[in-house]
Amino acid sequence: MKPENYPAEPAHVWEHFYQFTQTPRPSKKEQAVRQYVLDQAEQGGHSWKMDAEGNVVVSVAASPGREDRPTVIIQNHLDMVTVKTSDKAHDFDTDPLTLQVEEGWLSADRTTLGADNGLGAAAALAVMTDPSVEHPPLELLFTVDEETGLGGALNLDASLLSGTVMLNLDTEDWNELYIGCAGGGGWQFARSFSNDAVANGEGWALTLRGLAGGHSGVQIHEQLGNAIKLAAEYLREVPGLRLAMIDIGVAHNVIPREGNISFVCPPGQEALLQERLQTCVARWNSYLPAVDHGIEATLAPAAIDSALDEVDTLQLLDLVSAWPHGAQSYSLAQPADLVDLSINLAILRLGDGELFLESSYRFFNEEQSVPLQQAVLALARAFDLEVTPDVGYPGWQPDFESPLLVQGIALHEKLFDVTPEVKAIHAGLECGILKGKKPDVDILSFGPTIRGAHSPSERLDIATVTPFWQYLKALLADI
Structure with a gap:
């Protein structure tokens, strides 16, 4: 059940994320949430493919007049870390999360929230379902089993992808652009x-x-x-x-x-x-x-x-x-x-x-x-x-000469009058693996602010979701 003060805008993002929080999705048990993604794709008339590992690629045709733009991959993982406090009765295999909004933050009652990476996955679906978004041809990549060792990305059938630009939405500090990640x-x-x-x-x-x-x-x-x-x-x-x-x-x-x-x-x-x-x-x-x-x-x-x-x-x-x-x-x-x-x-x-x-x-x-x-x-x-x-799994070595990075910095400054910090992250994003499978792809990662990921104190800064969504839409329109 939604809290009374659950955020309303951007509507498509918040609705898809709510459905993610109500659908159990532990690592290696993503069947239900994957079906939600496929149902959304089929309702919109979009084709999809799934590899043997269970990763899904949804193909979304370009907005009118943008058919000749380069295909953009939007990448997220479907699974979430499942951690709760000892006094919380919760079965992550079957139970929906209990959401709460306090002082501008969205969290779950004594469990992980799964904003890592559910909010990014919800934004990818919002791009597909919100008719106001203008975009080039898209490949929405939803991987599985990220949190237990990046198994989905490691075993991805890369022949499902044709894009040469990739937006990863799995980082956790707004106003920062990431161009590198750790291996492990x-x-x-x-x-x-x-x-x-x-x-x-x-x-x-x-x-x-x-x-x-x-x-x-x-x-x-x-x-x-x-x-x-x-x-x-x-x-x-x-x-x-x-x-x-x-x-x-x-x-x-x-x-x-x-x-x-x-x-x-x-x-x-x-x-x-x-x-x-x-x-x-x-x-x-x-x-x-x-x-x-x-x-x-x-x-x-x-x-x-x-x-x-x-x-x-x-x-x-x-x-x-x-x-x-x-x-x-x-x-x-x-x-x-x-x-x-x-x-x-x-x-x-x-x-x-x-x-x-x-x-x-x-x-x-x-x-x-x-x-x-x-x-x-x-x-x-x-x-x-x-x-x-x-x-x-391999790391993603930073590329400060990336054309996508140059474009992303300029757009961020134009929209928000703020120069974003350019960083690498000491975490195992799937970007390093995907770069190894598709060396020609240019990658940029960004996301709203999340704190306490992988712990019961995980929380999402609601105020950062709207500018994150505005930036994603503008970047897709600009590519």
Whole structure:
């Protein structure tokens, strides 16, 4: 149900986005939202093609008099990150989002909003359904499975595309034009430990909540708290500790914000455990950013039948302590908040003695990532971890001589009397992959302002949607 104050204009954009929020679309489960796109195309008499991966290209004929213009690809992904707070009952496979408008921002009630990249996809559909938009021949490309490793773009059948100009609508800062993005890769790690019966000792359940979490690319420089690293820091000094269960993290591209751990320690330690917990929270609040100051760490008694022994527990905590996380280097050419190289310690699970860990890294220059990769794989060997590499993806190298960029800057200045910032982004846009598949394509990326992507605090700045739409329409008319 729409909130009473849900935005009304631009009507086509907001209506399509509302339908996206009411249609479940987790990664690899985009069937329903893809059908919505196809229904919209067929209602307008537009042809479409779908490749074996499930990516869709809708062909839209040029407005009268613009048939001889170059074909423009408008590219977005259909899936969304599915993260919620622990107190929110929500099934992303079946439930619509509950929207709310507060102080000029659109968000969802304790879940991700999916404005990344649903607002861009809605704008692409609006171009198709709004008869007032003048445009050249269009190919609306909707990819799948972007958020779990850019699988849709990696497996795209590029023969479906003929355009030589591409507009990607998947960046999150209005008044900025993007001409480059990071590449990336990652790994999954596993190891089996002996899980021994607990003959004596007290069981405890540790819960961490209230960290902000966020996007492991565009927010990695914000030094947000990582629930995995903080939990290990607390547990590292508990005497006689034996770990039983760990469940922290949701996806490779999300900074982990909350989790649960159960452990056993010698009887009579409650006062020490509680005191140490208060000390750690005070320490964390002394250096974590303000958005993380809502951190809550609680202990409760727990019945535990089996756990790792003390030696294996210490080894696991040493592993987490040694694991790199965060920005590793910054760009020498761009502003100080542009990270060149980073790594995210994303997921840690332990159950019945089985360990699973996932970590991902991002780069602009892949050669720069080699020492980091070597360091991680050295840790894996030292701690006897089985390694499964994730599929990597290339970066999009900035082209400051791009004719589309020159045109885009001039148009932005004309419309808004503001010179847009030209940037690269430390996130894995699909542009790098698509540029590799179609080297002749000239690409520009832009979008409205979104904050907190990949976290339950994701929100869309409503005031930036109208100028974003005006700019998209004017650029299509100008090409």
